[in-house]
Amino acid sequence: MIDFILLFFLVVCAIAAVRMKDLLSAIIILGAYSLVMAVVWTRMNAVDVAFTEASVGAGITSVLLLAALSRTQRGEDDRRRRTEDRRHDAEDTRQDMEDRRRGAEERRRKTEFSTRTKKTGISAHSLLSLIVVIVTGAVLVYGTIDMPDYGDPDAPANLHVAPRYIERSYKDTGAENFVTAVLASYRGYDTLGETTVIFTAGICVILLLRRKREQ
């Protein structure tokens, strides 16, 4: 039951973040999304992932996005405004039709015609998007049919190296948390690479954004 409530919150947050015009609110909502996601991970017993989601997704990402926002403006870019223009166009078309019904002159009708063709173009565009979204969603749902049940001990993922990690990680590495054992010891190279990626990101930020006059 609580899972459904959490997933419902997730969907609400996602849609709200996409539809929000104010970028500051969108960032805050994304933070809330990550926090709910962290609770979902905790519900699935993935505490380490939940921890990362809460600290990185809800915490530092929001702050860094806010920092980026301080360099730009709070409103969304022209695209939303353009859609609004389109909506106004549509309203104009409707008004034009009324005008025509009242018997307006031909020139009016011509402009009305041109806006109407533009409008059908937009609706075909959104129809296409809708089809793409529905097909992608259907493919994803179809993909989940084959997946094993959640927590199924016979699932391929639980039969490969997982038993070995669970049985032997404490003996091998002495780490009680076998997520840490995997990250730091079995997959030490990967974690080294991950750290290097973060380091590289820092270097890139310094190279790109550091101002010369302050040096």
Add this chain to the structure above:
Amino acid sequence: MRYPASEKKERAMKERIAGENIIRKVIARLLIPFIQLYGLYVIAHGEIGPGGGFQGGVILGASMILYVIAFGMEEGRKRMSRKINDLLSSTGVLIYGGIGLLCILAGGAYLEYDILLPGSPGLGSHLGIYGIEIGVGITVAAVMITIFFETARRDND
């Protein structure tokens, strides 16, 4: 080159901000030690609990970012100068890679912690994992602070 008028304006703005931010400053001053302690705890307990170097480093970085948000860029730079920050972000990776090299020097494979302490593989493994967690934490914290410092807008921009 600053014009006197803008300098005056700036000073007035700073004073205004200093007056406005008393709640923010007090709360930040109250919270930051606990946040940092928690970050260190998360790094140190990565072996036995959830979390680890990455999460702890993020928390440490967040505490510094909170300090900057509350007290301003210049005060933040006094606490964490650019030079130290840059040094720290590379030090973490150096610690990680250095532990790997130490393992080779001790006669094992790269990052084979068991070999670190001759005679006690268990303790060597502990030390190795602990060491790389600290390295990861230092790098992550420093890089997060760097990204925030370089991305956020300054008053003189």
